[in-house]
Amino acid sequence: MIYLKLFLHFFKIGAVSFGGGYGMLPLMRETVLDNGWLTESQFLSFIAVSESTPGPLAVNMATFIGASQGGIAGSLLATLGVIMPSFFIILVIAALIQNLLKYEGVKAFLSGIRPCIAALILTAAVTMGFRIFFGITDIRNRMSADYRTITVFLLLLLAGFASKKKRGKKLTPVAILALSAVFGIVLQLIFSYS
Amino acid sequence: MGKTTTLFLTFLKIGAFTFGGGYAMIALLKEEFVSRKHWITEDDFYDMAAIAESTPGPVAINSATYIGYRTAGFWGALVSTLAVCIPSFLIIYLISLYFDAFLHLTYVQYAFQGIQAGVIYLIFSAGIQMAAGIWKKKNRLHRLILFAVAGTATALSLSAVHFSTLLFILACGVIGVSAYLAGLLHHTDTTRRKP
Numbered sequence: 001m002i003y004l005k006l007f008l009h010f011f012k013i014g015a016v017s018f019g020g021g022y023g024m025l026p027l028m029r030e031t032v033l034d035n036g037w038l039t040e041s042q043f044l045s046f047i048a049v050s051e052s053t054p055g056p057l058a059v060n061m062a063t064f065i066g067a068s069q070g071g072i073a074g075s076l077l078a079t080l081g082v083i084m085p086s087f088f089i090i091l092v093i094a095a096l097i098q099n100l101l102k103y104e105g106v107k108a109f110l111s112g113i114r115p116c117i118a119a120l121i122l123t124a125a126v127t128m129g130f131r132i133f134f135g136i137t138d139i140r141n142r143m144s145a146d147y148r149t150i151t152v153f154l155l156l157l158l159a160g161f162a163s164k165k166k167r168g169k170k171l172t173p174v175a176i177l178a179l180s181a182v183f184g185i186v187l188q189l190i191f192s193y194s
Numbered sequence: 195m196g197k198t199t200t201l202f203l204t205f206l207k208i209g210a211f212t213f214g215g216g217y218a219m220i221a222l223l224k225e226e227f228v229s230r231k232h233w234i235t236e237d238d239f240y241d242m243a244a245i246a247e248s249t250p251g252p253v254a255i256n257s258a259t260y261i262g263y264r265t266a267g268f269w270g271a272l273v274s275t276l277a278v279c280i281p282s283f284l285i286i287y288l289i290s291l292y293f294d295a296f297l298h299l300t301y302v303q304y305a306f307q308g309i310q311a312g313v314i315y316l317i318f319s320a321g322i323q324m325a326a327g328i329w330k331k332k333n334r335l336h337r338l339i340l341f342a343v344a345g346t347a348t349a350l351s352l353s354a355v356h357f358s359t360l361l362f363i364l365a366c367g368v369i370g371v372s373a374y375l376a377g378l379l380h381h382t383d384t385t386r387r388k389p
Contacts, residue, residue, distance in 0.1 A: 016363050017250050022320040027359045034356075044310045045297070049289060051316065055209055055282025056252035063283050067290035075287055079279060086251025087275050090259040091268070093245055101244055105371055110248050112370020115328045115336045116363055119343035121321035127351045128314050138354035152311035160319065170319075177312045184308020185301060 002070045003077050005035070010062050010081030017082075018110070019117040021057050026120040028061060029128075037069050040131050051173045058082050129153075148191060152183040197233075197266045198273050205258050205277035212254065219254050220246075223261065233265045254278055335373050339366055 009031050017024030025047070032038040038046065046068075050060035059079055066078025093100050100106055130136045133153065135144040159179060163171045171179070204226055212219045220243055227234045234242070242264075246256035255275055262274030296302055325344075328336050343362055350357045 012360070014251055016360060017252075018248070018363070019324070021252070022317060025317060027363075030359050041306075041310055044313045045293075045306055047313045047317075048306070048309045049293070050286065051313075053282070053285050053289070054212055055279070055285070056254040058252040059255070059279050059282045060286050063286040064290055067287055072287065075283070075290070079283055083251070083255050083275060083279060086249065086255045087259050087271070089249050089251070090245070090256050091263060091271055093249065094260050094263040094271070101241075101248060104374060108370045108374030109367040110370070111333075111336065112339065112366045112368070112373070113363055115325075115340040116343050116366035118321055118324035118328055119340050120347060120359060120362060121317060122325060122344050123347040123351065125314055125318035125321050126348055128317070130352065132310050132314060136352075139352050140354075148307055149311040152308045153315055156312060156315045160315070173316055176316055177309055180308040180312025180315070181305035182308070184306065184311075185304040188304040188307060 003073055006066050006070055006074050007077040007081040009035070010066070010078045011084060013062075014058070014082040015085035017058060018113050019121075022121050023117045024058050024061075026117075026124040028065075029124055032065060037065060040128060042068075044128065044132070048177050052177055148184070148187045151187055152180050155183050156180060198270055200231075201262055201266060201270050201274045202277045205262075205274045206280060208258075209254070209278040210281035219257065223257055227261055227265075234261060238264065335369075339369065 013024050013027050013031065016027065029043060032043055033040070046061060046064045047057075050057050050064060053060060059082065062078040062082040063075045066075035068074075070077070133146055133150045135141065135146065156176060156179065160171055160176070163169060208219060208222055208226070212222060224239055228236055228239050242257060242260045246253045246260060249256055255278065258274040258278040259271045262271035264270075266273075297306065325340055328340055343366065347357065347359075347362060
C-alpha cells in the first residue's frame with residue numbers, strides 16, 4: 001500500500017531529521033533509492049526544485065516525492081508524515097518541558113548526533129558524486145566519467161571560491177543552481193559542436 | 195481579528211515568502227512576533243530558536259508549532275503549522291504535475307545535467323561547513339565520530355553493503371550519552387579518591 005508506506009517512511013524521516021535542512025537528505029536519499037521511487041538524478045532534480053521554491057526543504061521534498069508516487073493523496077500523506085513528529089515533539093516541549101535543553105543528558109545526546117549528521121551529509125555528497133560524475137555505484141563498477149558534470153562541479157568550486165575572495169560572501173543556493181544550469185547548457189552546446 | 199486567524203495569515207505569508215530555509219525565517223519571525231506584535235518576549239523567543247534548531251524536523255515547522263502554542267494553545271499550534279506548509283505544498287504540487295513534461299524539453303535537459311552537479315556542490319559545501327564548525331570546537335569525541343561515521347558510511351555504501359542511516363544517528367546519540375555518563379563516573383571517582 002503506497003499511501004501507508006509514504007506516510008510511515010516520511011514520519012520516520014521527520015522524527016530523526018536533526019540538523020535542519022540538509023540533515024534529512026541522507027535518510028531521504030536512502031528511502032527513495034531503496035524503494036526504487038526515484039533514481040539518483042531524479043532525486044537531485046527534486047532537490048534543485050525544492051531549494052529554489054519557498055518553504056522548508058523537508059516539506060517541499062515530501063510533497064514532491066509523495067506526488068510522484070501517489071498523486072495528490074500521496075503528497076498529502078508524505079507531507080503530513082514529515083511534519084507530524086516535529087509537531088508533537090514541539091507541542092510536548094512547549095507545554096510540559098520547556099527546559100528540556102538544560103538537561104545534561106539531552107545535551108550529550110544531541111552533541112553525539114551533530115557530528116554524525118555532518119558526516120552523513122558528506123557521505124551522501126561523496127556517493128552522489130561517485131555515481132553522477134564517474135558512474136560508480138559500488139567499487140566493482142567500471143568507471144565511466146561524465147566530463148560535463150565534472151566540469152560544472154569544478155567551475156562551481158572556482159565560482160564559490162572567487163565569490164568568497166572578492167565579495168567575502170558565499171553564493172546563495174539559488175545563485176549556485178542558476179549558474180550550474182547555465183554551465184550545463186553552455187557545456188552541452190560546446191561538447192556537441194566539437 | 196482573533197489571534198488564531200492572525201497566526202494563520204502570518205504563517206501563511208511566512209511560508210510563501212521565505213527562501214533559504216529555516217534560518218532566514220528566524221529573523222522574520224522575531225520581527226513579526228517580538229518587535230511588532232509583542233506576543234512573545236525576547237527571552238522566550240531565543241529559547242524557542244534553540245529548541246527549534248536542536249529538535250528533529252524543519253526549523254520552520256518547529257517554530258510555527260512553538261509560537262502557535264505559546265500564543266493560542268493547541269489550535270494555535272495546529273493552525274500555524276498547517277499555514278506555514280500550505281504555500282509550499284501548493285507550489286510543489288503544481289510543479290510536480292508538469293515536471294516530467296518540463297524535463298523532456300531539450301534545453302531543460304541540458305540545464306539539469308549541470309544542476310545535478312550544482313546540487314551535489316550545495317550538499318557537499320553544507321556538509322563541509324557543518325564538519326568545519328564541529329572540528330573547530332576541538333572536542334576529541336566529536337572529531338572521532340565525524341571521521342568514523344564518514345569513513346564507515348562511505349566505505350559501506352561504495353562496497354554496496356546495506357546500512358541504515360537511522361542506526362548511525364541513534365548509535366551516535368547513545369555514544370554521546372555514554373561518554374557523558376562515563377565522564378560523570380570518572381569525575382565522582384577522582385573526587386572520592388581525594389583525601
